[in-house]
Amino acid sequence: MSTFKYADEKIKSQDIMIAVPSMVIAVGIFNFPATLAESTRYADGWVGVLIGGIIVILFTWVVAKLASLFPNQSFLSYSSSLVSKPVASVLTILFVLQGILIAAFEVSTISIVSHLYLYERTPYEVVAITFLLVVVYAVSGSRAGIFRINVLFLPLIFLISGLLMLFSINFMEIKNVLPVFTTDIRGYVRGTFDSALAYSGVGILFFYVSLVRDVEKVPSRAVFGMSWVVVLYLFVYLTCIAVFGQETTEVIHFPFIELAQSVEIPGGFFERMESIFFVIWITAIFTTAMMSFDVSIMALQSLFPKLNKHTAVFILSPIIYFIAMVPNNYLDQIKFGKLLSYATWILPGFVAILLWVMYAVKGGNRLEK
């Protein structure tokens, strides 16, 4: 039924380039300026963002390169060839769990943040379930469709962030930024650590690279995609500090959304920009939830090849919903997010190191064939 080759379930390396920022940009960006401002002085956090970014770019390359060594092979099959089948299965199950947790985290963030910025009356449950249903609708469609959604939504995200920063130029104060390099070395290390945590989601590459047609370009494209995120984070951080100052940023829960609250669009048609901003940002959160859900399904299907996609969706979505209902307020939520960002570093990091080591030990080139 595929008249056009590009209409089948295969994707191009450009789609990976788009998918990486779509996955990484979600809710982490809301509060990372606050955590970063705790450990650094004035605008010095940018060093942390940059170093953290370089680390994450390297990590992206490591993962993408590893996955692209085994074109058209699922994570389970290539990891089985490196570290025996049982270990590979356990790792796959861990990725299923991680995908579920990320999706649940996004769902619960939507319901909690929408209470802060959109309305108070509608119950959490309704907000969460409607969002989850849309995610379910997306993952029930074709997998290639998911990448097309990314392509359509990502420009929107960059556009709205760009506009937001443009409009906040009026509110920037130079005294908030200067002087530079006043932080001690421990502050920089902490800042790097904190901002690296904000870039999570590289784990999808382990799975999605198997869908790519021109696999040899994947590592460079994935790195390129990740560098957009680093640039965006840098600008967001600097804008927040320049507008609020370091002390204020530190105590705001979601500095990036508050930034929207402080700006005014010329022409005065909309007030309370933060609601509009958050509503559009929902698409960014949505793409993350959608892809992590989809990766869970993909991982689950590789474990149980006979499992129907719709059955998998049907089994996983109640679990996601219940996990999403656990945190009740934004403090719980931030704690949840913190734990999750550790997990999303430890698991792919561990897997990447393990597989690379095994690849080196087993003398990889032989295995590729």
Next chain:
Amino acid sequence: MARRSIFNRLMKSTSNRNEKNEQQGASHPVITKSLDDNIQTIKHTLGNPTDLVVRELMIGGIEKRAAIIYISGITDEKMINSNILQAIQLNLKKFETNILEHIHNEVVAITDIERAETFDDVSVGILNGSSAFYLDGHKEVLLMGTSGGEDRSIGEPESETLIRGPRDGFVENIHTNMALVRRDIKDTNLRFKQHVVGKRSKQKVVVCYVEGIVNPELVDEINRRIESINIGYISDSSFVEQWIEDNIYSPFPQFIDTERPDMVSAAVTQGKIGIIVDGSPFALIAPMTFSDGLASPEDYTQRWMSATLIRILRYLAALIAVFLPGLYVALASFHPGMIPSTLAYSIAASREGVPFPSAIEAILMAVTFELLHEAGIRLPNVIGQTIGIVGGLVIGEAAVSAGIVSPVMVIVTALTAIASFSIPSYSMSIAFRSLRFAVLLAGGFLGLYGIILVFMMITIHLVNLKSIGMPYSTPLGPTFLKDLRDVLIRAPITRLKNRPAYMKTLDKVSKDTSVKQKKADK
């Protein structure tokens, strides 16, 4: 999955039909040597209709009986009289050994003439407007193409008027329609692949493309789908469209429908495929993308900068047509703080005394508007103006002064209506109109959050939708950067010489390569 089951069902029913045909074959009428028997069989099979003309004649010198049989009304009787009857009577004075051969080769002055030996060929021929020539003592019949009769003349396409551009439109006659396309494209590679569709109506469906440009897989797929059609009668090309489209649960049209031959010609030279159906002045063009639904031929006849501005305006209109009432309801009932305070006050003041919540008010107005629209279409033109007055007065004035709706709501509804009328494709505009209600409900229940959810759902639907296997969101979804110059902007014609890359055409460049060659020679 759903597709496959539809096709399975289809395959089953076609095989059933074949079995039935074979059963009927047992008592099938045949052509005999006796002229009287043959005439009786024809009359009997067609139920002795009054419009069946049987002209018996004696052929001059040899005193042999013959007959010309045709149906009046679908034939050109002048042609029968002068080119067949007269010719035979004047020319056959002397004896000929093989008289049928002689008539076929020398006498009859008609180009389209063939011999038929089975009764089916003869009866179908007669029903198609041919004249059958029977000769006593022969089992062969001459079928002469005399089809004609009254046709609507070529007029301006009513549903797609342009300020600038060709003014001819398709008619109901498929031969005229094919000729209209042929007049535009004088290329030896222009192909018209004919199918006969309709168990009862036996209509011609023609698939039109340019060989050497079009992707052959696409042609095969369309031919395969058209062959699967199993239906008694097709009153319009939309039957074909609905039968062969990819997703029957989508509000969006998956074929471009057009009355304009220039649209079909432009499409086939771009590597797309036109489908012309006998009896329908609407041709179909496939595959279709979302941006095709918002494009108009006018875009290409105006200067590129104004055309680009108009296109952007049209995308804006599409957004307004789908989202404005929902957005208004969401802002008014959930987020009044987001509207500038002076505007919020005046909205609140205008809603003073309105008994319904704004969601109900909006649905009320939207339904009323749809009613007006529908009534306006169904009524003959003379009475149609009444609807305008009733609508303008009742909806515009009376409803507001009676305090049922607020004036702001009237403005919102009117703006939405105007926006939905500015969508060039009617079937696209219907899709937007139905989606508007989904947005309205979502905005009424969940505010802005609901609207963004619906927006995402529409996007999800659009990226999963396909038209003849091509994603509907092309060239945005599967990204083809070069093709983006003809989506939101319309680049200058000189920059559009390459065919769309997403069509995967065999011949990528539409400019004439021989020109370059000539220059090089000089």
